[in-house]
Amino acid sequence: MRGAGQEILETYVASGQVKIIFWPMTPTGGNSYLAATAAYCAGQQDPQAYWAYHDFLYDHYKELTRADLDYFGETAVSLGLDEDAFTTCFYSDESQETISRLDAERMQRGIQHRPSFDVAGTLLFGPQPFSAFEQIIQAALP
Amino acid sequence: MRPITITLLTTLLLAACAPGAVQPPPKAAATAVIPAEATAVPSPITPTAQPTGAPTPTPTPAAIIPAGQNPDGAFYRGDPHAPVTLIEYSDFL
Numbered sequence: 001m002r003g004a005g006q007e008i009l010e011t012y013v014a015s016g017q018v019k020i021i022f023w024p025m026t027p028t029g030g031n032s033y034l035a036a037t038a039a040y041c042a043g044q045q046d047p048q049a050y051w052a053y054h055d056f057l058y059d060h061y062k063e064l065t066r067a068d069l070d071y072f073g074e075t076a077v078s079l080g081l082d083e084d085a086f087t088t089c090f091y092s093d094e095s096q097e098t099i100s101r102l103d104a105e106r107m108q109r110g111i112q113h114r115p116s117f118d119v120a121g122t123l124l125f126g127p128q129p130f131s132a133f134e135q136i137i138q139a140a141l142p
Numbered sequence: 143m144r145p146i147t148i149t150l151l152t153t154l155l156l157a158a159c160a161p162g163a164v165q166p167p168p169k170a171a172a173t174a175v176i177p178a179e180a181t182a183v184p185s186p187i188t189p190t191a192q193p194t195g196a197p198t199p200t201p202t203p204a205a206i207i208p209a210g211q212n213p214d215g216a217f218y219r220g221d222p223h224a225p226v227t228l229i230e231y232s233d234f235l
Contacts, residue, residue: 016220023216028233050209
């Protein structure tokens with residue numbers, strides 16, 4: 001999550017009060033789809049690697065529109081992942097079906113905007129300041 | 143340096159044997175062998191460009207935060223039993 005993400009991590013996730021789920025959207029297909037699949041395959045080796053890959057892609061989003069297939073494999077290697085296992089996953093039916101299913105499910109939930117957020121059942125559309133998340137989280141905490 | 147040192151020591155020994163000679167302090171030869179690099183000041187590190195594929199260190203405490211995968215295939219980070227769940231729907235582009 002860009003913007004407020006770091007503050008939410010430090011304030012609420014690190015303390016165990018909030019769990020963040022990243023739900024990949026692939027509305028434009030192409031590299032949007034490949035990036036989601038690549039992160040998913042990093043996660044198949046280690047869930048922590050999913051977030052390392054996720055954070056890398058967020059930090060390098062300007063490169064992604066012109067990234068080729070090698071870019072995603074090289075990123076996996078640079079993060080210390082097993083290249084063969086990553087490649088096998090990247091081209092597998094299972095990973096592609098999972099990414100497609102997740103995208104279909106978010107559409108069934110009525111999620112169209114990028115990004116959108118579901119904070120304890122409250123939907124937010126578009127980028128949000130930390131204060132918007134904080135208000136909902138504080139109200140939802142026991 | 144070595145021939146000069148030997149010559150200097152020989153001169154000093156001969157001078158010491160001469161009657162009425164004043165013995166110079168022997169430390170003159172020792173101070174001449176201090177390596178120059180011992181006093182060198184390290185140059186400041188110049189930042190270099192990261193290779194395109196190299197990971198950029200992130201300040202996130204991701205390494206100490208639990209992470210996992212839900213049965214539906216999506217990944218989470220944080221305590222799996224955290225009282226509040228935040229779902230981010232987005233792509234990477």
